[in-house]
Amino acid sequence: MQIQDLPYPDPGVPDARSGPRFLWWLFRNQLGGQLTSLAWGLLHFLAVSGLPFCVGLAVQAVVDRSGTRLALTGGLIVLCGAGLALGESMLHRAAVTNWITAAARVQQLLARRTAQLGSALTRRVAAGEIVAVSTGDVEKIGWFVEGVSRFTAAAVTVVVVCVGLVVYQPALGVVVAVGVPVLALAVLPLLPRATRRADVQREKAGRATELASDTVAGLRVLRGIGGEELFLDRYRRASQEVRRAAVRSARMWSLISAIQVLLPGLLMIAVIWRGVHLAxxxxxxxxxxxxxxxxxxxLTYPLRHFEEIAMAYSFSRPSARRAARVLSLERATDTAGSREADVPDGDLYDPATxxxxxxxxxxxxxxxxPDAAGVLAERxxxxxxxxxxxxxxxxxxxDELPLDSARTAVLVQDKDPVLLSGSLRxxxxxxxxxxxxxxxxxAAAQCGDVLEALAQGSLEAEDPMDARITERGRSLSGGQRQRLALARSLITDPEVLVLDEPTSAVDSHTEARIADGIRGLRTGRTTVVFTSSPLLLDRADRVVLVHEGEVVAVGAHRELVHSEPRYRAVVTREVDAEAARSGVLTDDRAAVGGVLAGEEAAMGGVLHEIDELEEIEETA
Structure with a gap:
């Protein structure tokens, strides 16, 4: 696989049983690229290792005053130089290709798993962890997968050079052959501690990322309650913990690097001391x-790759473990489905409730x-x-339909829909x-004022449809975002549309018009609305009360207000315990409750309009 051929037609089915198994699966799926990188790595390292032999032959030719051998040695040096240049450039090319293709495969796998799980993903894995896996962790996994072939080439080169020195000059070659394995294995006792410190650093960095993500998502609420400084202090503390953990981890790796410099220096001193006496x-x-x-x-150059592969594995192992955890999450049903892809017609029925x-x-x-309503909407x-x-x-x-067909048949808009950046079109x-x-x-979602606001806020777009919407619609008020999300759901025109509190952020007058718009536009289609708004409930063909996980009442809104105390308690916010126990209210009391509910809804609408005006003024 070359970079120009990305993305993969099919990234495959990962082995997500553990982090090391996932890394091994990635390596096996890149076997061709790994072998290519190994071949160029051998050429590069052997060319580098051949230079000392050429230099020694040249020096000896000068000592022996042999012009023929000197010229021949010069030719060998040119050949090693060409091999070094070609091997290094092609090794870099192959290594970067392996890195990018491995990272791309992981990102495709994560994107596919996210699409399969949908909104259930964030209930099982923190949003900050998903961000960490899809960004920094992907890079570290690619680093290790790419480094395996270079490490293998370096290890083979070290073995070949040691054997060659033993054959070339046994007296000194034995010293090198004994000393080099000591150099390579000397840092092994330090690796577990370095790995643990790296794990702690990754864990603290993940928590800081989650905190930052949650803080940014709730920034508007934090401003409203004056909690910005509180959460800023929390993030500062988390950031300082990450810094301290990174310093502790860096100290251990610096110690390993120092050993990698010290021991080869001692070996070199021993070789020179022994060699001078022999000479x-x-x-x-x-x-x-x-x-x-x-x-x-x-030899210190290929030996450096022993340290690099140890560091790459230490950093990539927790990353691979997190990625494997996300990829091991399964949809409760088979994505391919066991039935035909034809979308069925008929009633929507939930046996659980x-x-x-x-x-x-x-x-x-x-x-x-409300939480039970959200779970039911997702079901x-x-x-x-x-x-x-x-x-x-x-x-x-x-769950017996293919995932694409199931989502085509039923569209669910949750209570906090997300608007992606871009134009309204x-x-x-x-x-x-x-x-x-x-x-x-x-029009059905009552977005007229939203179009006007977008047109006024855009200096370049003449058509409101070409006006830009910022990330997550932050330049719009909550009610404007909610109405645009509703319009997006309505335009898809699915067989079944499920709306969870679609008008919770709008005033009562707009809510009434939206209720009429939804009813008119969805004529002949199945629509389910989760709401406690009397304005929406009064326009429904059928109202269902779900209490403690099961349906307890079905009827029209006006009937249920009079006959069902639990329904009345939710819709009118009634807290009269005695009336709720008896289940009997007079018509006058019901009428008063309805009036109070209407006044409460109207007052809520006025307050919401004030909030929208303040947000618009703040944005301006």
């Missing part, structure tokens, strides 16, 4: 002494627990419950049936 005794020639000395000096959403009707679901989108119960669409379990350029235009979706 004085006439047992070796000057050329042989120069050859052995030069070989020992240049007994929730039934009739086809082509607008069903409103009321849950007293309606094809994520089975912990017991493995799957939602049925037209009698067909969604790009935001609404999503897979859709083509039956709903952008103008119709924007």
């Amino acid at each position: 004085v005794d006439g047992r070796i020639t000057v050329g042989e002494l120069v050859t052995v000395y030069s070989a020992v000096m240049l 007994g929730l039934l959403a009739p086809a082509e009707r607008l069903t409103a679901v009321v849950c007293g627990d 309606l989108g094809g994520h089975p419950s912990e017991e493995g119960t799957s939602v049925l669409l037209g009698g067909v379990p969604l 790009e935001l609404l350029d999503v897979p859709a049936s083509g039956e709903v235009s952008a103008a119709e979706a924007l």
Whole structure:
């Protein structure tokens, strides 16, 4: 695989049982590139190691006044130089290719796993850890996978040189052959401690990344409650912990580097001392002494790769462990599905709660627990419950459909939708049936004022559709972001649309118009809305009350307000315990509750409009 051929048509199925197994799987899937890098590495290192022999022959030729041997030696030096240049350039090319292709494979695997798990991923793995794996960890994994072939080439070169020195000059070659393994193995006792310190550093850095990610995501809330300094101090402390851990780790690696410099120096002193005595005794020639000395000096270069591969493995092992953890997460169902890809028609039914959403009707679901509502909404989108119960669409379990078909059939918009940066036209350029235009979706979601705000805030775009939306829509208010996300969901026009609190950030007047827009635009389609807003509930064809994980009441909004105390308590925010126990309220009391709810919704709308105005003024 070359860089120009990326991305991979199929990155494969990783062995995610552990970090080392995942690294080994990556290496096996790059076997061709690794062999290429090994071949160029051998050429490079052997050319480097051949220079001392050439220098020794040249010196001896000068001592013996042999012009023929000197010329021949010069030719060998030129040949080694050419091999060195060619090997180094091609080794670098092959190594970078292996690094980038390994990192790209990991990123593709992570992207595929993220797409399969969807919103369930962040419930099982922290968002900061996902960011760390997909950025810094990918680079470290690629570093180790790339370094294996260079280390292998260096190790083979060291063995060849030691054997060659023993054959060339046994008296000094034995000293080198004994000393070099000592150099290579001397740092092994220090590696476990260095690895542990590197693990601690990675762990603390991951926690700091999670804290920074959470702080940035909740910056607006923190400003509202005056908690910026508090979380800034927390991040400062986390950052200082990372710094101290990095210093401790660097100290250990600097010690290893010092040993890698000290021991070769001692070996060189021993070789020179022994060689001088042998030369004085006439047992070796000057050329042989120069050859052995030069070989020992240049052996420090391939020996450096022993330290590098140890460092690369120490840093990549926790990274590979985190990546394997994410990649080992499985969707509760087979992505390919066991049924045909045809999207079925019919009612949407959840056996776990007994929730039934009739086809082509607008069903409103009321849950007293917002978190339970979010879990139920995700289950309606094809994520089975912990017991493995799957939602049925037209009698067909969604988990038996291919993932793409299941998501085409049911679209879930959660209560905190994300807007990607880009133009409004790009935001609404999503897979859709083509039956709903952008103008119709924007009108149904009451985005008129949003278009005006985008047009006024853009100096270059004449058409509001070409106006830029900043990252996560931060330049817009919460209500504006929510309405744009709703328009994006409406334009896809899925068979089943599940909306979780789609109007929680808008005022009551806008909410009423949005309710009419959703009902009109989704005529003939199945729509499920999780809400406690009386305005939305009053426009639903069917209202379902889910209490403690099961359906306890079904009917129209006005009927349930009068007949179901638990429903009334959620919708009207009623806290009259005695009335809730008796389950009986007079019509007058119900009417008063409805009026109070309406006034509360209106007041909430006014307060929200004030917040929006303040946000717009702050942005301006």
